[in-house]
Amino acid sequence: MTAERFREEIIDHLLHTFGVTPENAGDETYYKAVALVVSDLMRRGRSETEKRAKATHTKQVYYLCMEFLLGRSLKNNLFNLGLEESAREALRTLGVRLDALYDQEPDAGLGNGGLGRLAACFLDSLSTQGYAAMGYSLRYEYGIFRQKLVDGWQTELPDFWLPGGKVWLQEAPEKAVEVHFDGHVEEAWYDNHHTVNHKDYTKVLAVPYDMCISGKDGRAVSKLRLWAARSSDFDMKTFNSGNYLRAVEQNAMAEVITKVLYPEDNNPEGKSLRLSQQYFLVSATIQDIIRRHLFEYGTLDSLPELTAIHLNDTHPVLAVPELMRIMLDECGYGWEAAWDIVSRTVAYTNHTVMKEALECWNQDLFRLRLPRIYQIVEEINRRFCADMHGRGVDGYKVGRMAPLNDGFVKMANLAVVGAHHVNGVSALHSEILKETVFRDFYQEMPGKFTNVTNGIAYRRWVAQANPGLAAFLEKHIGGGYLADAAQLEKLLPLANDGTALRELEQVKRENKQRAAGYLKKAYGAVVNPDSIFDIQVKRLHEYKRQHLNALHILSLYLWLKEHPQADFTPRTFIFGAKAAPGYYFAKQIIRFIVKLGEMIDADPAVREKLKIVYVEDYRVTLAELLIPAADISEQISLAGTEASGTSNMKFMINGAVTLGTLDGANVEIHEAVGDENIILFGMTTEQAEALRQSGYRPGELANNHPVIRQALQLMENGFGGMDYKDLASSLRGSDPYMVLADFDAYAQARQRAEALYRDRQVWNRMCLTNIAKAGRFSADRAIREYAQNIWHADPIPQIPVNKKG
């Protein structure tokens, strides 16, 4: 689209959609008008994609996830459609700056962290590579809370994103479906025919809101369908009989289902509302998938050949009994035929080994809320157990694998039983799954288990988030890497090119300056762009060990006090993390970091050398600013705990060096770049396990280690008007994630990092090699592996529609 045409369309939307003249419109309205122009284009692209997929009978991929952490869309879509320049020019003639409009867009924060961001990256790749794909999730009214730190303590504010975010959503009321809860089930025989009736249920309407997800160069457009809960009918009878409040209340009860995203990550609460959300997503989605399939093909017999349903973690696993329910109760299938179809259609990815993250529902709660689904789960369970017993499997083992056990519905067990493939998200994680969480299953059905290492939408994370690096790449290796990430390896010959390396250093330096400017503006934090930018951004969780990072900074502080003359490269430590609102210990860690930063700031002897910035309200948009500015990427989880990590990949491709443990995808990053280009430290998974087995005694370790002892004492004595006794005593007492055991190795690794950094040529070469080797962590590669090994799906053939079918 030309700039002139773009301009006309913007003006058209201003006048006719928003009723304002170009002269009177503000940036917010301009942002919306531009978004609508882009949306219109994408919708046309989407119908093309659908037409081609239908004409060629291409297998559909349906990606179900309770979270899609999309961030902003405008820049991404303009970039993908190749329209950024036209838009910029069109707006310029109207006296408006495109970059100002970007800042009008709120982040669509419909997710907590890695799981949700991965889903967003995957949709991008599915579109780019031209698969026939849809994502399904919920249209939460409130996304992940806005974090506000009050004297270091995290408080949560609602994230009402829809006013600025809904321009991307198109309501499709004609595709609304009913979802049924509660009531009871009656079974009967009529004329030899067994019928099941779900009686007296409550209905909630699921209304789809569709968002188009563009791919690079518009090869295909995917659709993300977000369901919103709406009361199916206002109870006029109750209302008329004078019971106004009750009538309104019923309405509100239905709509509460999609009111807010659960801010828990890795720690489910087992609340009935979350179960309702999950079933709501699954039931609406499965009905939609079946409707689409029947409309095209008229029978569900071909479902496994023509659709792949992917469960992103266990949260949408009720898709398995829901699909069974519809086939049994509404389509007349018998159990065996239905089960055969379901279990050839559904696949499942596990994203965490945290025991407490494996969702279990209280059986009674489940039965009351979802009586028919419960019955089906019972039958799945009965048949699975009978089958296992029949094969001579030990009774305890069958119990451990059973979907129903100990009064709970075990979601992970149901997922493995119902899925044809189960995968972990990094090589190490997939191995750990087979040895621990799914050991029993792996012994009985080894063929189900596989690995697909995560990947990232690198075009967003490099070409859009890091224009300086994009220009550097364009200059030295051309634009081919945008379609084929493996081409980043073309950089390797520059490893000894001093001029190119200095250029790369300059790119980093400018990104650091840009980030510094923002930190000054947003938080009043003054940071030195010549210091080492050492960044840890991710959810706050003990296993990720932000407190290891902070404890080491505290020890550096104490050391610098004693060695004021020491030759020391100034460092800026940047943290960004939200804690689950009820995770009290995590909130204490945040406060400890913030207060430590304040103590350092107040100390003229140290503050030129050390600086901590805790960025409030870390989110996708801040990640896009901070990651390109990083020198060091902190990936310091206890080995064996982080399933994959994906920020490690984003940092790497932006030319930061990983300082990390052999955990998750760090293992594969190490493999890719070699010993020379990563700074590894700490115990391996096996060593950590062995230490635990042999009896880990952190208290003793603390007392015998002068540096740790002194640091913990300072925490106990307190500073900044409070003490950090809870934290210190957890470390001394049990230290579940072995912070103290890895402390020395971490301190040494940081020293090595400093030494490497001081040799600018060596460091720049490390950065360059990291970028060059990041290609395998592209989501395009991950999606191809899913498509080939799990979904058995191909991209839509690139033939003109009218030549076929």
Ligand code: 26W
């Ligand atoms: C409240 C229930 C719950 C439980 C687990 C909510 C969310 C989860 C997620 C599975 C946690 C999560 O986001 N896991 C992360 O998934 C990323 C993508 O695969 C990995 O890179 C991270 O290592 C993993 O922590």
